[in-house]
Amino acid sequence: GAVVSQHPSRVICKSGTSVKIECRSLDFQATTMFWYRQFPKQSLMLMATSNEGSKATYEQGVEKDKFLINHASLTLSTLTVTSAHPEDSSFYICSARDRGGVLQAFFGQGTRLTVV
Amino acid sequence: AQTVTQSQPEMSVQEAETVTLSCTYDTSESNYYLFWYKQPPSRQMILVIRQEAYKQQNATENRFSVNFQKAAKSFSLKISDSQLGDTAMYFCAFSMEYGNKLVFGAGTILRVKS
Numbered sequence: 001g002a003v004v005s006q007h008p009s010r011v012i013c014k015s016g017t018s019v020k021i022e023c024r025s026l027d028f029q030a031t032t033m034f035w036y037r038q039f040p041k042q043s044l045m046l047m048a049t050s051n052e053g054s055k056a057t058y059e060q061g062v063e064k065d066k067f068l069i070n071h072a073s074l075t076l077s078t079l080t081v082t083s084a085h086p087e088d089s090s091f092y093i094c095s096a097r098d099r100g101g102v103l104q105a106f107f108g109q110g111t112r113l114t115v116v
Numbered sequence: 117a118q119t120v121t122q123s124q125p126e127m128s129v130q131e132a133e134t135v136t137l138s139c140t141y142d143t144s145e146s147n148y149y150l151f152w153y154k155q156p157p158s159r160q161m162i163l164v165i166r167q168e169a170y171k172q173q174n175a176t177e178n179r180f181s182v183n184f185q186k187a188a189k190s191f192s193l194k195i196s197d198s199q200l201g202d203t204a205m206y207f208c209a210f211s212m213e214y215g216n217k218l219v220f221g222a223g224t225i226l227r228v229k230s
Contacts, residue, residue: 034217043207043220044161091159097215105215107161 002028004096006108013084013115021079021111023094030096033077034105035069038091047092050077074099084115118143118210122221129198130229136183137193137224139208145169149211150184151218152193156204164206167191198228 003026013019023033031052036044048058048069056069066088068080077096081088091112095105119142129135141150152164167175167184175182179199183192195202208221 032215038159041223041225043222044218046217046219049217093159093161095161095218104163105218110159110161 002026002096002098002104002106004030004094004106004108006094006111008111009109010112011114013113015085015115016083018080018082019084019113021081021092021094021113023077023079023096023108025075025096025098025106028096028098029074030077031074031099032097033071034095034097035067035077035079036093036095038093038110040091044093047079081113084113086115089113089115118145118148118212118219120208120210120219120221122208122224124224125222126225126227128227128229129195131198131200133198134194134196135198135226137195137206137208137226139191139193139221141189141191141208141210141221143189143210145212149214150182150191151209151211152180152182152191153207153209153220154202154204155207155223156201161207165193195226200228200230202226203228 005024007022033050035047038044047062048056050056050069050071052071058064071077093110094108121140148169150167154162165177179196205223209218
């Protein structure tokens, strides 16, 4: 199956700083990537849809100025949590849609963000 | 908007036994896709099985099978011959097309006991 690599897997940052999370499709081109957030023992909630070369589409209630998404190439999307606060601590997961024949979304391994 | 409901927060099963996880959903669309994902302690999301709404035949993948009842908007997952490695959180999910954004249920924690 196709591989999606998410980096870093764990990150701890100080309150008020920004942190960037990368999502890469390693062996396929992904015109669309999705960013989800998962609180402990809860479900995944879609934050935004990232389209290569255009602005991301954010779900209702997600602050676009706080969660900056960039999808500059067909293999890379980034999520930057700006001015992070402890309430932003969560598990962030990306998935990438193969624009080829499979048309299946593949998930990265996730990033655990802890803001102290 | 579509919603997915999983009413069983936790379930347990003995090794080699069969267990069924429940899922209901709500949509006004006639064509859509349903999925079961497994999230083990590593938290990597793993696709278990998928079903296209236009197909009447229930999907099967080895020990995993679904009971898809379109009229009732029900999509349950049956795991046969449960193995210790099946211990995980299981999510039911809905999408309007393959590879598109997913709406997830709350999840069911499944524990397989030896």
